[in-house]
Amino acid sequence: MGTGDVDAVARVAARVRDSIDTVIEGKPDVVTTAVTVLLAEGHLLIEDVPGVGKTMLSKALARSIDSSVRRIQFTPDLLPSDVTGVSVFNQESREFEFRPGGIFANIVVGDEINRASPKTQSALLECMEERQVTVDGNTWQLETPFMVVATQNPIEMEGTYALPEAQRDRFMARVSMGYPVPAAELAMLGSHGARSPLEDLEPVTDAAEIRKVIGIVQGVHVAEAVQRYAIALTTATRNTPDLNLGASPRATLHLIRAAKAYAAVHGRSYVLPDDVHLLARPVLAHRLLPSVEAAMSGRSTGAILDAVVGSVPVPDARPDA
Structure with missing residues (x-):
C-alpha cells in the first residue's frame, strides 16, 4: 500500500x-x-x-x-x-x-x-x-x-x-x-x-x-504482534471474575478493523499497538456484563475494562511490512 x-x-x-x-x-x-x-x-x-x-x-x-x-x-x-x-x-x-x-x-x-x-x-x-x-x-x-x-x-x-x-x-x-x-x-x-x-x-x-x-x-497492515495483543485483551475480559460476559470473537475482529481505520484516518498504512489500546474502551465496553459482586460494589463496566486493559502489557510492535 x-x-x-x-x-x-x-x-x-x-x-x-x-x-x-x-x-x-x-x-x-x-x-x-x-x-x-x-x-x-x-x-x-x-x-x-x-x-x-x-x-x-x-x-x-x-x-x-x-x-x-x-x-x-x-x-x-x-x-x-x-x-x-x-x-x-x-x-x-x-x-x-x-x-x-x-x-x-x-x-x-x-x-x-x-x-x-x-x-x-x-x-x-x-x-x-x-x-x-x-x-x-x-x-x-x-x-x-x-x-x-x-x-x-x-x-x-x-x-x-x-x-x-x-x-x-x-x-x-x-x-x-x-x-x-x-x-x-x-x-x-x-x-x-x-x-x-x-x-x-x-x-x-x-x-x-x-x-x-x-x-x-x-x-492497512496489522503485524502479528498487534493481532496477538488484541486477542490478549479480549481473552483477559473472558477470564476476569469481575465480568460475567467477556468480549466475543466478533469483538476481537471489530477491534482490529477499527484499528485499521483509525490508522488510515491518521495517515498510516500500519496499525500500532497504541491504536488498539485507545480503541479498546469504545469497542469493547458495551459488550461486557459485570458480575453481581462487581455491580453491587459500584464498579462500572468501564472501570473494570480499564483495569483489565491496564493488566495486559502493550507490545513494542513496529511495522514489519
Whole structure:
C-alpha cells in the first residue's frame, strides 16, 4: 500500500470530521470515533441522556455524505416490518411485491433504539451482521456503504428496554456525548439560536468515494504482534471474575478493523499497538456484563475494562511490512 492511498483516506476523513465539527461543538474524539467506524464498515451506538446531541451527531454524519439516508424513530409500537419491509399483494398483477422498509439506505439513523420492543430490535440483527434482509423467504442485499447509527437513552430512563447482548455485540463501537464544556455550550447558543446548523450542512463526499477509501482501509497492515495483543485483551475480559460476559470473537475482529481505520484516518498504512489500546474502551465496553459482586460494589463496566486493559502489557510492535 502506498503512502498516497492512506493520505487519500486521511483527507476524506478530515473533510467529514470538519463538516461534523461545524454542528457538534467540542467533541473531537467522539467525531473521530464515528468516522473511524464508518470507514471500518461498522455500526455506531451513541448512548447518553436526552438533549446532549446524539441525534444531531448521527444526522451530521449522514448529511456529510452524499448518499441515501433513512431515519427510523423507534417507538414501542414500531413493528419489525417497519424496519425490514413487507410483502404486499398487488391486486392488478395478482402477485406479492416487496416494499422496502427503513433499513434500505446507505446510512440508517435509528433514533432511541431502545424504546422499541426486543422483537423489533431483533429485526436489525441480520441487517447489521450480514448486510441483507430476508422477508418471506426472499433475500435482498443492502448497498455498500451500509451503516447503522443508533442512539439510545440510559436504561434508567422511563420507557426504555435494555438492548439484548446479541444486538449490542453487532455495534462496532459505543460513544457517549457527555455534557459540553461552558465555552462550547456558549458557542452552541450562538450557532443554534436562530436555526439549526444542520440546514446549512453540505455533503463533503459521496458513497462512491467512501467505498473507495473503505477498500484502502482493508489493506492497512496489522503485524502479528498487534493481532496477538488484541486477542490478549479480549481473552483477559473472558477470564476476569469481575465480568460475567467477556468480549466475543466478533469483538476481537471489530477491534482490529477499527484499528485499521483509525490508522488510515491518521495517515498510516500500519496499525500500532497504541491504536488498539485507545480503541479498546469504545469497542469493547458495551459488550461486557459485570458480575453481581462487581455491580453491587459500584464498579462500572468501564472501570473494570480499564483495569483489565491496564493488566495486559502493550507490545513494542513496529511495522514489519
